[in-house]
Amino acid sequence: MPRRPGTPRGPQGGRRLLVISASMGAGHDTVAAELVRRARERGDTAQTVDVLALLPYGLGAVLRCFYRGSVRHFPWAYAALYRLFLRPGAGRRPSGTPLARLAGDRLRELAARTGADVVVPVFHLGAQLTGHLRDRGLLPVPSVVLVIDFELHRQWLHPGNDHCLCLTEEAAREARGNTGTPAETCGPVVAPEFSAGRVPGAAQWRETFDRLGPGRPAVVLSAGAWGVGSHLDATVRLLVDHGYLPVVLCGDNQRLRRTLSGTPGVLALGWVTDMPGLLHAARALIDNAAGQTAVQALAAGLPVVGHRPIPGHGADGVRRMAALGVSEVAEDRTALLEALARLTAPGPDRRRRIAAGRALFTGNADALTLVTDLADAARADVRR
Template identity: 60%
Template sequence: MRPPSARFLMVSAGMGAGHDAVAAELARRLEGLGQEASRVDVLGLLPDGIGAGLRAFYRTAVRRAPVVYEGIYRVFFRPGRGPRPGSAPLAALAEDRLLALVERERPDVVVPVFHLAAQLTGRLRARGALRVPSAVMVTDFAVHRQWLHPGNDLHLCVTPEAADTVRRALGRPSVATGPVVAERFLAPAPGAARWRRRFGAYAPGRPPVLVSVGAWGAGTRVADTARLLSGAGYLPVVLCGRDERLRDRLSRLPEVVALGWERDLPGLLAAVRAVVDNAAGQTALEALAAGVPVVGYRPIPGHGREGVRRMAALGLSDHARDAWELLRLLDVLTEPSAPRERRIAAGRRLFAADAAARLTEAVARTAAPGGAR
């Protein structure tokens, strides 16, 4: 039975590409269920110039000053003893514009898909200014404290462990819905044959391994990783995102395929034997959906490092702590083997539920008499 139609407002953030990808796919699925969905960037709700400045600072810190970002993460994101600063002052700056948007669009539910948005809706719900439920879509494996605000009505998480973390921290409803990735990653990829021909012609006999550094090309010693893989007999295929300088630099290396922003990612994933990842973000989830083993290596600081560790601890991926371990893992995971099959099966089990369906059902229960709020 299809749930009654409701209007959902997704509040995402253009920080890289992952949060927007989740929001877009969630909106598409909700519309497929007969719901209405719209999206807004929380950075655009901040006063003019602040959102763009925040994005530029974050991008620079992650790419050029990882020690700085690690310090910020430790202070603002990771739980610790005593009072800890949060993002409340920043979230407060977006309150008026979000409330005005809600007044115009009249959504039945607001869905934060970024931690600053979760702080924003939580503050407004806690004092009664936002009169419709807020259901937070937590996209990280490691749930840091900026995702957590007791004012929000519901949290939807990637794993049962993450959902349990939210319940223990807040005492609020939380459900495990699995990751939200486009359905094309879960289906046979028509473009895989084209990619296999390309790789075979470029470097016959070398197993292709995808190296992912996100939409911004954020990574440590990416060229060194590519050389390491090439020297070990693999064909490194590096996704440089929108960083054309990185792509140009890697293109000069022999036996390295450097790609920019790639639209046929399902076909590409289906043609490689493993993914070397540094953030436990959307590309890692898409690889799990496509049935490709993931190895975390040289993770970016903060949420990237904690996410890579958490994925490995859950048995969804492996974490290589040095070059020797990376090659040892790839030697096993790129060939038919029991460890490879275990990783593929564990990854695909994450996708047993439809996050959009669980969202509509959970929100309906929350809104019912005797519900959570």
């Protein structure tokens, strides 16, 4: 895997990482940013590229708008596409490779220009792209796929990639079985502020909660970066009627925020910059997608209850989290109220759920360490 003559090395001979993310919501970008931060902290060089920006003819923007519109307004359409393209299972079905390979030339040029030692997709379309290029010998450095979903859907998998890192051993076994390439378990990539013992912003959030709903346990409702959810208004009213303070994360959905802000006893928030403080101050999270907000809540020691998940990967991810024992699923309003009553109050149920969630972050190798070890091994092979 020779490097182009004159390509600079990272500081003090450090590695160079190229992380492939996607501006589909904020979860993938959040993981990519934390991976880059950790790499730079260790003296390596790292940067992120949006795979949607690598697609020609404006296809990336079209793909993002289509996905966003489908999830918000036509969830049945997204559910059908998920069953066709993504959902795990046997059988020959369409692949994302034909779309991904349209970005191949741009990625190859970027990898050469930056002198990347390793390419790390944290979005499934990026994994299809690197797998395609590696399979054909067009990408001269290893690709390590970092799967950030609990549910390992089929578009994460391409036999051309060198390695796959998963959140659970079950997912790693599935990846090995489907691709024949190495796969192992790593801890979720979450900023250290979420698992800190004391978070400065938490006290200010608690003051806000006490002012808006004295004596009411604050329960965060996650609707993702795009403010997507099923019957959020009904869930909010249910919580208010039963003595909770709903704290709704509306993301960039200003219409949703305006609508919910008119409901007494509700805190509707736009984009939140102090998520560690918010999650440390709340008593539970109601989750609808098993995304990064749910993972951050687990790191912060906040019990997670899945309720009315978005279709496709959201529903499958919520069920997988519950099967792992790190969260619960509430299928209806009665189950939701019962779960919140147990998990917001001090007691053994809350302690067990918190411990199960935090166990995801212990006992597994660090994702960045695994990535850089593979990069080092590849560089050593070149020298030999």
